[in-house]
């Protein structure tokens with residue numbers, strides 16, 4: 328697959344920050360995902376070629392980490408925290424409400440590509456529990472009405 | 482009156498901007514260090530301050546630095562651990578977002594002390610906004626000549642690179658972090674050799690938590706003696722940031738002397754239990770820490786006192802549970818976390834954490850059997866101490882402590898929820 332020049336340039340910049348090229352793999356994958364939306368088998372191969380490693384090593388890394396996607400995600404990627412502080416503060420009824428509202432199950436993307444939803448382990452914002460993250464931003468503490476309002480404004 | 486050290490910066494408006502930071506002594510401490518001290522003197526001062534690692538293990542920071550070989554054969558690296566994925570912990574996010582330059586100044590002091598010229602900050606992949614703040618701060622520092630060649634005209638060179646993780650709790654474990662930083666999946670390394678000898682790219686490496694590093698400018702400013710005496714328990718360093726969440730009136734960050742009691746933290750600082758309810762239990766140091774019952778909260782929050790009480794100070798994440806908390810569900814949530822986050826390298830942890838979650842989930846769904854509790858204790862016992870890293874122990878500790886301290890809750894739940902089918906068989 329052809330990698331656009333602008334992305335290649337970003338890859339090179341990432342590599343330049345490290346003593347050893349292999350160390351740039353996570354940044355290179357993140358840049359690729361930001362560019363293509365997800366990491367396809369073709370992207371894995373291109374990255375392997377660029378990094379001078381095997382596609383199987385890239386696959387191993389991509390599948391190990393939570394934040395790399397191997398298929399497209401929705402425009403609004405909703406991650407709802409369900410770990411202890413959020414659980415104690417009632418995340419479960421809110422997760423149910425969210426699923427009903429956007430009409431998809433965990434790990435799914437809506438057919439119009441507007442939403443993806445997944446449960447997440449502690450997102451490091453327990454003082455805002457119950458909380459969720461949509462793309463790069465965090466929201467909390469949530470209740471029924473706040474959740475509705477945020478989803479409706481997406 | 483409690484001292485505000487890091488909190489002073491957290492509360493300062495726009496402290497993420499370099500000029501605001503500098504107006505409050507920012508970068509004056511590193512300049513003084515570079516001008517007046519030798520690296521060994523910085524190490525000694527930090528040793529004397531009793532500053533302990535605030536990432537969870539509580540190891541003496543100065544001592545850790547002193548393990549770095551001084552033969553100069555290989556480059557030395559400094560790595561800042563901002564993975565912050567221990568449930569209940571959120572202080573590093575606040576530091577990096579609100580006062581990233583304090584961390585950078587601390588890293589400069591640490592790097593100088595161990596003679597590192599390259600430092601990495603490993604920030605968890607989910608912290609995108611904090612990352613943006615941090616990256617901006619690094620840029621500002623470079624623009625002013627505070628990073629790069631010959632910093633502050635001292636002849637000392639230092640580069641800092643911010644490295645984003647990609648979502649995996651295990652990467653908070655220091656050797657898994659190094660693997661991730663080297664472009665691999667985060668599987669912890671066998672120790673020894675310890676990172677101080679063989680770390681990043683096979684070179685001597687110091688790994689410190691964000692908060693540990695952020696205290697350094699304040700320790701150097703006030704002096705080791707002053708810092709160590711901020712708390713009555715001198716061996717534990719002065720203050721730290723406690724993250725309080727769960728059923729309290731005022732969840733948030735409280736910076737307090739480490740000899741503050743858990744009771745005082747909950748009732749005097751975090752506003753007590755919400756809705757005037759009674760306290761049932763507290764997890765005092767992140768989800769990995771053994772749980773304490775309401776009768777056990779007169780313990781001091783320093784590393785040694787909590788260890789003596791059978792638990793741990795860990796990451797400073799205090800999760801508070803009121804009288805209505807369902808302990809079965811709480812343990813199910815904790816076990817789900819570890820089953821999800823076990824990296825899969827060691828069989829006892831990979832298999833054990835999965836079984837623990839399966840069983841407690843079944844109990845929670847009303848299909849528990851009394852013998853499940855002993856099975857869980859036995860599985861937990863077989864994980865403890867049999868794995869490469871401490872995640873295995875962390876998966877076992879909640880199970881053991883919840884069942885030991887709240888056994889009747891589990892038994893009552895199992896008998897009350899017994900499904901008709903099961904009673905018949």
Ligand SMILES: Cc1cc2nc3c(=O)[nH]c(=O)nc-3n(C[C@H](O)[C@H](O)[C@H](O)COP(=O)(O)O)c2cc1C
Nearest residue numbers: 534535536562564565566653654655689690693871
């Ligand atoms: C499973 C596991 C997860 C950890 N997660 C973190 C973390 O998110 N942040 C952190 O600073 N330390 C974490 N640690 C501790 C690190 O291994 C290491 O001790 C610490 O970063 C050292 O810094 P300090 O001495 O300043 O505390 C973790 C340890 C284990 C076993």
Ligand code: FES
Nearest residue numbers: 408413449452453
């Ligand atoms: S438990 Fe939900 S953010 Fe920490």
